[in-house]
Amino acid sequence: MTEPRRAPRQAEAEANDRALLAAAREVVAVDGARASVAAIAARAGVGIGSLYRRYRTKQELFQRLVSLTLDRWIDAAEQGLAHADPWEGLAHYLLAGFDIGQGSLGSVAGTIELTEEIADKNRRADEAVDALVARARAAGVLRPDVTTTDLHLLVEQLGKSPMIDQLRQQGRTDLVPAAVNARTRITAIALDGLRAPAPHPLPGEPPAPELLSGRWET
Amino acid sequence: MTEPRRAPRQAEAEANDRALLAAAREVVAVDGARASVAAIAARAGVGIGSLYRRYRTKQELFQRLVSLTLDRWIDAAEQGLAHADPWEGLAHYLLAGFDIGQGSLGSVAGTIELTEEIADKNRRADEAVDALVARARAAGVLRPDVTTTDLHLLVEQLGKSPMIDQLRQQGRTDLVPAAVNARTRITAIALDGLRAPAPHPLPGEPPAPELLSGRWET
DNA sequence: AGTTTGCGGAGCGAAACGCTCCGTTTACAA
């Protein structure tokens, strides 16, 4: 390292940055893109001034948030691919995805200007997921009428958890663990619905990829 | 009828009321309880003044909206009970529930003052759903580890459709039918996950009913 | 002691909010 010594003030600044990002994730989960910088700073236990020293605008903070979240998605997909069992790999990705909660970020992603970095990460995540789905389908453990787009939409839908957000908003944090457990059960139901063989074929036409989260591609 | 004649102005007023409620449903689906009266009136093609002639406050409009939506829920559950086949009956209720979209209303229900009428309708809906679930379970078509609360939460989660709301918000109404189709597929997956016999038992403890949409009861 | 660096938050102009108020339009009786 060129800079092994850490000035205490600099360490504090980095801790603040982490707190800001964590707080932003929480507030955005509840309020979506309407989340105010004041609320984010307050939740992080940090002054507004400090927020604006690190991010020139609210949009810059959101872009960073989306970028870091995409990292999590890529990790989840690649960890899924690392599993030897195709079904376990897919299930790992989906369960991780429900936790990451693309849904909450989806509304933010629709409001920010897309950077090259974000578009690139999005592409990498898509490739990994495609491989994951293709492998599960080839192994015959995923019902064959489910498309990758179906899965993306399912994750988007189940990742957003209005129940948990609402509880947090009402300050009933004591109930949050129970809510997380409840959501896990729901996702387990959905996972069971994905397994081959399927009791009935899915209705309608396979969904078009354009439906995914606003624009992303184009 | 005591008043068979309809003054044209009065008919217009009633049409405006219907348009207001329909618009409120749409705007609330996107913006939740933050939906502004101006947005609702504009979407209904009606002046703000007309809105406030019929509803003294925004809250009064929202209470009416919740009440009418609960009527839909009661209908869906009772129609489900009318089905001879227990599974078809349950599926009918769930599919209708996904369409009604309790999720969107959940955020509104948390902000309004509960009237006696609303609490009463909520009770009636609960009773009908309990009967529906009990019948399906007794017939052995519903996996036995799913509780009524699980189902309520599932409906709440899948009823809210961020994808459709976002498309509408962006004015891409051309894509909405495709999105509705996509959501139908997702719900079909979840339905298949509910059938008996289950591939694996559900994880965790059965969820407590207190988790449902804020307060409703108490 | 002086300098640098990061800090918190009061306060700015702009925007959005719920709601009131009023001039206009329409249907119908005189």
Added chain:
DNA sequence: TTGTAAACGGAGCGTTTCGCTCCGCAAACT
């Protein structure tokens, strides 16, 4: 034709909330 009452749309009010700037202060280093 004219008078009246009902329903209309929307400008504008006071208030709140927003993103963001700016500045006085404290801690670390020289």
